[in-house]
Amino acid sequence: MTNVRQRTPTKVRHVLGISGGKDSSALAVHMRGKVPDMEYFFCDTGAELPETYDYLNRLEAALGKPIARLNASRDFDHWLQVYQGTLPSASMRWCTKNLKIKPLEDWLGNDQAVSYVAIRADENRLGYVSTKPNIKAVFPFREEGIDRDGVSAILDESGIGLPAYYEWRTRSGCYFCFFQRKHEWVGLADRHPELFERAIEYEDKVKYASTAMQGRQYTWSQGESLRDLLARRDEIEQRHQAALSRAANRPRRNLPLIDVLADAHDDENDEAGCAVCHL
Template sequence: MTEKVKHVLGLSGGKDSSALALFVKETYPELDVEYFFTDTGYELPETNEFIDQLEEKLGYIHRLNARSLNNIEGRGEKDFAHLLKEHGNYLPSQRDRWCTVQMKLKPFEQWLDSFIKDGYKIKNYVGIRADEPERVGYMTIEKPIESVFPFREHGIVRSDIENILQRNGLELPEYYKWRSRSGCTFCFYQRKIEWVKLMEKHPDLFEEAKAFEKGDDNNTTVGERFYWMGQGQPLETLEDPAVQKRIIENHEKKVARFNKKKRRNALLGDFEGYCEFNELDDIYDEAEGGGACVTCYK
């Protein structure tokens, strides 16, 4: 009997997973790939617009809705405010990334369960490039899910990614003009300059993130406050024009230093012409967002 295989490819709204989907479609046209986007309900409007554009190129994209899939009978919508309460008003952080488990991985697993019940093995295509350090992508030992890395197999590196998007008639997502990656509006992997930009571009979403820092004010047992930027750094500190000015000036200095280095290296042909927020990891000297996860950003 032939093995039943379901090919799935997750889109984060980032450039690598988008390029991967286009690359797999043109390289393996015989594969019937199911594309999915796990919409946490806290995505940037720019990300949603880009997913719509991708759908025109790829065909149907399943929207796995974290809110409805996490819904537990009789408890109503389980959005971030509910999840936060369940986690004792402890905001997710790099050390305790419960948000990814609840808002990305659980909906993904629940979606796959229906295929697995039907006897399918799952091949999950992951956009880790050939020039990235060894990373494993989504892994599970309990389910028949195999991760596949076409970029690594084909030696696709960062400078190939934009070419793939361009030859398919796609520009980079709009958020790259002011933020380095997709993911939730309130993601703690943001750098201070990105929070300042969020406040400028989407003041309502900045306010929403600020409100989550307050947790449950009616709960008198909560003695400690948690903040997206780390302890002692509430988002409201960014509303001070003097603080904003300092952050912007520091950022501009880093960009100027980086551009100088880039110009020097460009003579040697080492760099591609990326725009500033597309190069933020390099500017801040961090590999792939300082460990930001494959599930949310690729």
């Protein structure tokens, strides 16, 4: 008789990434209790806003579970050297790849995993879908028809509310994120002058660092250095106020301030955010 060895079925892990933004936080609350062995994680670039760390602590208390902090084995400065002094940008997003996606994929290894992604029903973007065959993405908000209002309701009802940075910035992520709008850089200078200074130091450090740039300067914000941007503070604020008025006066139902802010694009701010970092 052939001895057939019993194979232990591989346990599938259920993981939910929290970016520090409202949608992924709302999804974490929404899934609370529905998937008992859910593992929450946060990929910490080491350059997150202090408000994000505070919010994660509040969220952890509400979830009654720890949020695993995943740190990349090599930090931003290491990768900046590897990329020869090229600051990351929307078209060269090495920061997301090395500081957000890689730590997650290392953490999961070859485990079979279901990854819960917080793309809302009213969004037309994909979110993080791993190319690794052992990681399957699912989209509960999209499947259940939960939109922007639904997300707000989940956060309000749970008592968690929004992260404090939403007072001046509409996206989660690194303090130096190049997806920041011009007026958000001004907000960073006002709220966290030491972080704004650190971002300037990066610009100074990488000035002319790459031969590929042939003498041109790398900047975080498109088209100008942070020093120049701050010198235009009044103009940037005027444009922002005008964009806010336009967004508030659009023929739609009354929107909460956070949604008006999110919709208030002026002609200097047209980049869509990162579908990994800004959820």
